[in-house]
């Protein structure tokens with residue numbers, strides 16, 4: 619370990635169980651000397667095992683529904699109290715589509731569900747940043763990261779309305795990142811991660827095929843949750859101070875591939 623985050627304080631959203639990308643990130647941040655508050659939706663607290671993570675990393679948990687500005691205000695105030703100062707890093711690791719959950723096809727959405735999923739998966743990122751910005755809660759040279767997926771740029775039919783939510787999320791990172799950079803010297807980026815076997819990931823129809831295809835297409839294979847945790851640590855560290863407004867691919871090379879030999883072989887008839 620490198621002590622990359624020694625003395626830094628943060629907030630980590632979205633650790634549900636040990637498969638969660640946020641869970642792995644919390645473990646790695648802890649190993650690198652960072653301290654943080656864990657948060658998740660009140661309902662997820664009951665379903666998940668976040669208490670174990672809190673114990674393991676010596677962290678406190680503050681429940682917050684990321685769509686509620688009042689919850690987020692409470693979270694940010696309490697986090698600064700508990701951690702003893704302004705925030706250096708924030709991980710937004712939140713995603714949920716009600717249409718996906720209910721099995722509604724992309725061409726047959728219930729727009730109340732669409733709206734809810736958009737609020738949870740995309741607008742919540744704006745809300746988190748607006749609260750941090752208005753409370754002047756971020757330290758100079760702080761770093762904010764949200765997790766995304768390449769369905770924001772390319773068509774993955776079974777990703778459903780999450781594709782649109784991710785496009786919106788990435789746009790918020792750029793738009794808010796401008797003001798956060800100019801006014802507070804804080805960087806804002808999204809990390810576009812390979813398909814990863816987590817609760818959210820497995821909600822995508824045909825996920826096994828999806829993950830195997832991505833793996834065969836990528837020269838380095840799929841990035842794991844641990845790879846994502848390591849990349850996020852780097853983005854929270856002082857080694858990436860002027861990287862901002864970027865969508866950063868952590869995908870083993872998938873995003874620049876046309877086709878791979880391994881995938882071709884499944885189509886060649888001899």
Ligand SMILES: NC(=O)c1ccc[n+]([C@@H]2O[C@H](COP(=O)([O-])OP(=O)(O)OC[C@H]3O[C@@H](n4cnc5c(N)ncnc54)[C@H](O)[C@@H]3O)[C@@H](O)[C@H]2O)c1
Pocket residue numbers: 631632633634635637638639640658659662682683684685710711712713714738765766767810811812813814815816817818819820
């Ligand atoms: N798993 C993948 O294949 C994959 C790939 C690329 C990007 N991502 C993204 O990574 C992030 C983390 O997902 P994951 O794969 O670790 O799955 P996960 O299911 O472990 O995490 C999703 C989290 O969102 C939380 N959440 C849902 N509604 C919330 C609300 N209203 N308020 C606060 N929290 C709420 C859940 O409780 C859960 O902890 C998501 O943004 C997801 O879209 C995942």
